[in-house]
Amino acid sequence: MEESDTYIQQAYAKKSHVCRYIERHPVLSTLPIASADTVSQASTGPSASTSTTSSDPKTIALPKLQLPTFSGDILTWVSFYDAFRSAVHDNKCLQDIQKFQYLRGLLTDEAAHTIEGLSLTGANYSHALQLLRDRYGQEHKIIDAYMRALWQIQKPNGDLSSLHRFYDTLESYIRGLKSLGKEESSYGELLVPIIMDKLSVNTRKQIARDHGDVPWTLPDLRKALLKEINAIQAGLTVDTDTMGESTSQPALTVYFSRQLEIYTSVQTKAVCILQRYTPVWRMYCCRRSQETNGNCEA
Template identity: 35%
Template sequence: MSLSYLKGLRTRYRNLLDKEVAKVDPLMRKHVSTEELDQHIWKINSMKLKLNDYSEKLTGVNEKLSILVEQTEDKKEQTIFEQEEARVMDFLSTVEDAIGELTAYEKHLQGSKASIHTGLEKQMEKLMEIQIQMQQHTKELLQAQAPQHPPQVPFQEQSTSVAVKLPKLDLNCFDGDVLKWKEFWDCFESAIHKNPKLSAIEKFNYLRSKLSGDAIEAIAGMALINENYEIAIKLLQERFGDEQTVINTHYNKIMNLTAAANETNSLRCLYDTIEKHLQSLAVMGQDVNQDIFVSLITSKLPKEVLFQLEIQKGREDKWTVQKLRQLLGSYIGALESAEQFPSASQDKRNFKSLSLNTAKPFPKVSQRSSAEALVISEKGNYQ
């Protein structure tokens, strides 16, 4: 490399360092908000990297320049270089001081950041304590507002007062059975969820009182506050109201049904259960006329019942889901109707018992009475 090239390169790196050093003081004097803290620390680190990089390059160029100047043996050039080198060293010392100030400033900001986080954690702990106290206070208020023996209120006053107590509603508890969620939610939504007289916390309290099993576990740990009511509803709907999950459950219930015995009650129970699932699937847009349902239903029936159904179907006809449901329902209905009448053996026993209890002995007829009857009869004939 030529002497002039290295001198130009040295001047370039020094100018770059001048620009970066000039930015140090404004950067350190800038007011930084909490939101800008991370970005400001990043800017400081970026500036430190640039200062270190340019300082190393300037030092390297200066060393190469020193070697070339010594090789020229030009006293004047050596004197000029020594003077320039002293200025470069002083300048690099200034750069080092700037890097040190930036490092100290960065540590200060990191400490402030840690203090802010610590303060936020303490604030969060304080808020949690306040929230717990509010929950306890709300619980006490609700208990105070629901006395065991409420005072009698005149009719007009009752009509104008604001409802505070939870409404009395005969609503079954929901235990987490996805097949019962739709029915539960429709009733709850109509009576509680859309009731404008109830606050969110009252609705939430009523909801929790009507949940059990997996359903109450799904929202366990949620504080009894207004904001959590909608969150609890969303969690329950996502877990138990998913349509595909309900559809899959109906299919699984049909496949896992216990085969019926050759008894009317057992057949009726099986038929009603199958109908319930198939009708629910049809409402949800599922095709319940698939041949797979024929196989599923017939696999749950006794051979004696299948034999009777085959006779009713006819040899040439093919099974369809609709025909199987119709014939099975008619067959079970016929069995139930037949069981309402007594059997032939029972009729025979009843008739024999009736004959023994109601038969009377024939009256005895004397010979005289018979002879007198004969004479009267003959007289009548002759006349």
């Protein structure tokens, strides 16, 4: 108790000393002065932990990154290498042997055979990566592969899905060439007749009807193909809606159809009753005729 009283007396003495200092310096008089109780509460109270936690930045849990694999298709090398380089190769926290482990785990088929025989060591990582670059990463080889793919692209068989697949594949190869610096103007004139030969006769007629007798360019042909796909899609949608409308009858038509069924049913019953009692009616008529005329024509 004596020690606590002494601590409180010293705190108040320091407070009075500070107040006298502030009075001699008016600029500091605008600052708030905390009491000893306030200081002790701020250091031990829940507000201290609150201020600490509130300053922490908020984090969002992102989904796990899944790196693509590479099987040896030269058309997918650029996308694979860019993803691998950003996630693994440029990661300074990984050693070369760890990078080599990731690289081997992402290679399949022909690409895996390319580095087969290299032992799993840190020194062989750069060697393995260079082998893959020399075989799949040379720009002129990738451009040649894209041009061969455009030449060998599968023909559409005339329906909407195959034409859509043909257009998407064409656009993918053209975007790949553009990423390598090859513009359409450098190969478009050679590619137009190849694409036209792959289209069906009906498709060529449809796109030529709007284009007229004007030389085709690759951008115009791509736009015409997309327009034809949208027109076919719109036509199929209209046909589907028309079929749906034809199967559903209006309420008034349904009412009259029901009345017709009832009338037909009543008429059928009447005919059945008439056929059933016709012999009896004939006998009655014959008897009356005999009584009246003495003969019976029935």
